Amino acid sequence: xxxxxxxxxxxxxxxxxxxxxxxxxxxxxxxxxxxxxxxxxxxxxxxxxxxxxxxxxxxxxxxxxxxxxxxxxxxxxxxxxxxxxxxxxxxxxxxxxxxxxxxxxxxxxxxxxxxxxxxxxxxxxxxxxxxxxxxxxxxxxxxxxxxxxxxxxxxxxxxxxxxxxxxxxxxxxxxxxxxxxxxxxxxxxxxxxxxxxxxxxxxxxxxxxxxxxxxxxxxxxxxxxxxxxxxxxxxxxxxxxxxxxxxxxxxxxxxxxxxxxxxxxxxxxxxxxxxxxxxxxxxxxxxxxxxxxxxxxxxxxxxxxxxxxxxxxxxxxxxxxxxxxxxxxxxxxxxxxxxxxxxxxxxxxxxxxxxxxxxxxxxxxxxxxxxxxxxxxxxxxxxxxxxxxxxxxxxxxxxxxxxxxxxxxxxxxxxxxxxxxxxxxxxxxxxxxxxxxxxxxxxxxxxxxxxxxxxxxxxxxxxxxxxxxxxxxxxxxxxxxxxxxxxxxxxxxxxxxxxxxxxxxxxxxxxxxxxxxxxxxxxxxxxxxxxxxxxxxxxx
Amino acid sequence: xxxxxxxxxxxxxxxxxxxxxxxxxxxxxxxxxxxxxxxxxxxxxxxxxxxxxxxxxxxxxxxxxxxxxxxxxxxxxxxxxxxxxxxxxxxxxxxxxxxxxxxxxxxxxxxxxxxxxxxxxxxx
Numbered sequence: 001x002x003x004x005x006x007x008x009x010x011x012x013x014x015x016x017x018x019x020x021x022x023x024x025x026x027x028x029x030x031x032x033x034x035x036x037x038x039x040x041x042x043x044x045x046x047x048x049x050x051x052x053x054x055x056x057x058x059x060x061x062x063x064x065x066x067x068x069x070x071x072x073x074x075x076x077x078x079x080x081x082x083x084x085x086x087x088x089x090x091x092x093x094x095x096x097x098x099x100x101x102x103x104x105x106x107x108x109x110x111x112x113x114x115x116x117x118x119x120x121x122x123x124x125x126x127x128x129x130x131x132x133x134x135x136x137x138x139x140x141x142x143x144x145x146x147x148x149x150x151x152x153x154x155x156x157x158x159x160x161x162x163x164x165x166x167x168x169x170x171x172x173x174x175x176x177x178x179x180x181x182x183x184x185x186x187x188x189x190x191x192x193x194x195x196x197x198x199x200x201x202x203x204x205x206x207x208x209x210x211x212x213x214x215x216x217x218x219x220x221x222x223x224x225x226x227x228x229x230x231x232x233x234x235x236x237x238x239x240x241x242x243x244x245x246x247x248x249x250x251x252x253x254x255x256x257x258x259x260x261x262x263x264x265x266x267x268x269x270x271x272x273x274x275x276x277x278x279x280x281x282x283x284x285x286x287x288x289x290x291x292x293x294x295x296x297x298x299x300x301x302x303x304x305x306x307x308x309x310x311x312x313x314x315x316x317x318x319x320x321x322x323x324x325x326x327x328x329x330x331x332x333x334x335x336x337x338x339x340x341x342x343x344x345x346x347x348x349x350x351x352x353x354x355x356x357x358x359x360x361x362x363x364x365x366x367x368x369x370x371x372x373x374x375x376x377x378x379x380x381x382x383x384x385x386x387x388x389x390x391x392x393x394x395x396x397x398x399x400x401x402x403x404x405x406x407x408x409x410x411x412x413x414x415x416x417x418x419x420x421x422x423x424x425x426x427x428x429x430x431x432x433x434x435x436x437x438x439x440x441x442x443x444x445x446x447x448x449x450x451x452x453x454x455x456x457x458x459x460x461x462x463x464x465x466x467x468x469x470x471x472x473x474x475x476x477x478x479x480x481x482x483x484x485x486x487x488x489x490x491x492x493x494x495x496x497x498x499x500x501x502x503x504x505x506x507x508x509x510x511x512x513x514x515x516x517x518x519x520x521x522x523x524x525x526x527x528x529x530x531x532x533x534x535x536x537x538x539x540x
Numbered sequence: 541x542x543x544x545x546x547x548x549x550x551x552x553x554x555x556x557x558x559x560x561x562x563x564x565x566x567x568x569x570x571x572x573x574x575x576x577x578x579x580x581x582x583x584x585x586x587x588x589x590x591x592x593x594x595x596x597x598x599x600x601x602x603x604x605x606x607x608x609x610x611x612x613x614x615x616x617x618x619x620x621x622x623x624x625x626x627x628x629x630x631x632x633x634x635x636x637x638x639x640x641x642x643x644x645x646x647x648x649x650x651x652x653x654x655x656x657x658x659x660x661x662x663x664x
Contacts, residue, residue: 336621336640341552343642348559370642378639 001055005044007035017042040067090273093123096169097277101284105291110284112177113170115147115184117277118257120172121162124273126241126257126266127155130188132195132206133253133285139199141206141254143192147176147184148260155261194234199251205231206254209244215271215278216242241266243274245282252282318512332380339377343370382438382505391513393428394436396461396468396533403440404459410445415453421460429468429533431513436533439506439517443472443529446487446503450527451476467515470531478521487519542587542655543567547577547603548619549595557590560644566651574598578606586614588655590647591634593620608633615654619647 128148
């Protein structure tokens with residue numbers, strides 16, 4: 001019989017079969033493959049089969065069965081192959097995600113890779129995902145992060161960008177962490193804030209998913225009697241997937257994923273893939289948050305150790321100071337009474353002596369020297385008192401205003417103009433009011449003493465990190481390095497006993513309370529005395 | 541002429557106070573201890589007492605408390621080498637507080653201030 005189709009011929013010419021396409025030319029000479037791949041689908045072959053039936057060939061009844069069976073098997077094979085391919089892709093993708101999740105200790109990195117994996121086309125390809133995490137107190141599940149577009153416009157733009165970029169999943173996640181994470185954290189704030197659920201609410205679908213350790217696919221959410229309709233309204237979708245995140249029986253959180261833009265149904269396969277993925281995510285999230293907490297604890301420990309060491313040093317220093325204070329106070333007191341008697345009687349004698357008495361100048365010397373010794377004694381006593389500060393919270397600006405008001409007379413006398421630049425939003429400082437007031441007055445007096453008639457004095461207060469800065473600037477001659485050192489050296493190394501004692505006392509008072517005094521002289525003229533007061537409570 | 545009682549355990553200081561305050565026109569009686577002061581207060585009447593806070597083994601503040609309790613009309617000025625007692629609440633019972641100095645002007649000013657205040661209070 002002369003057949004229409006070329007199935008009976010060993011070899012054919014191109015004009016015999018129009019179904020052999022470009023690149024398949026070897027089929028012209030390969031009989032078996034041509035029959036299997038082309039002829040079984042060829043309409044001419046179907047015509048030949050019909051003609052064969054008419055010819056009464058015994059094969060004509062059986063052949064269509066075999067052919068149908070063959071086609072069914074082939075279709076099945078193809079479906080299985082496609083499934084296998086998708087699984088291979090999935091395994092490859094899971095491996096890629098797994099590596100990052102296993103190695104990362106950074107919470108943001110884990111979040112980025114997990115959320116990108118769920119929403120990227122190269123990953124699970126869901127339109128949108130929300131991550132809810134259990135809070136530290138383990139009382140609530142709270143909305144933490146949402147990823148995905150808010151509307152169709154944004155979705156279209158994002159997908160176009162991704163299509164152009166040709167990033168791998170890892171690169172996408174890195175790009176997401178770098179450029180979008182902080183923005184995404186606030187983008188869904190309105191939705192996330194409504195997703196807080198107490199862990200004790202057993203009936204809630206989140207807790208049901210966690211309890212059952214299985215994902216729940218919610219369909220027809222707006223009319224589902226088993227479901228709180230509020231959730232569907234918050235999310236704005238009818239169909240979504242709830243994936244529990246559990247690591248070693250600990251409830252880490254929940255992922256909600258949906259296709260809010262494309263409305264594509266969520267398949268069983270989507271659900272299974274996400275389920276495989278949920279465990280490493282939960283584990284990595286737990287590990288990253290544990291690591292974060294560990295880091296916090298380590299930092300706390302470090303600072304506690306440092307503080308402890310500082311406190312120990314301070315205690316040693318304070319013990320020394322206390323001893324010095326005790327000795328000076330005891331000496332000062334035993335000197336004061338005899339000194340008073342000497343000076344007192346000298347004054348009495350001076351009052352009674354005649355104006356031209358030559359011994360008058362001796363008495364005057366005694367009176368003068370006694371007065372000076374008494375001043376030194378007062379200073380020494382002030383110092384020994386300073387060893388026991390009484391601290392409380394005070395408004396620094398008020399202290400400054402009061403202390404400067406007391407010095408108004410001295411400033412008028414020196415014709416000095418005083419400018420106050422006090423910051424209005426200072427925190428309260430924990431200080432010994434009397435002592436800091438003394439320091440401010442002493443420093444201002446020292447500054448006045450260094451200035452010529454008619455200078456300018458600026459007193460400013462400002463916020464300075466965890467403390468408050470008080471700056472006193474004069475327009476006097478800049479102090480030399482030696483003069484600065486002499487002024488603040490402990491105890492009386494300068495010739496001017498009073499002044500030297502004053503500033504060094506200020507320095508020791510301030511340092512003992514965890515504060516500091518620095519002097520800076522501008523080469524062009526003027527000196528700035530900076531007092532830094534700490535606002536932290538635990539410094540005292 | 542106002543009559544003052546000066547209580548101090550140091551003889552030279554008593555002498556200095558007696559001399560200077562007499563010159564100011566006050567009649568001055570001195571006591572070396574709290575016990576002596578109490579005896580003198582019982583046998584005589586005074587317009588004001590100047591008391592040192594540290595009296596050998598006794599405390600001037602205790603003496604002040606006793607005076608406030610038994611003779612609340614008698615004004616007291618505390619006088620000491622220690623400036624830190626200013627923050628002792630009991631010391632606040634005194635009408636005045638003076639840190640010891642070879643220049644007695646401050647004490648004299650304080651005495652006349654306290655006396656004037658008492659006088660004014662007595663009239664009104």
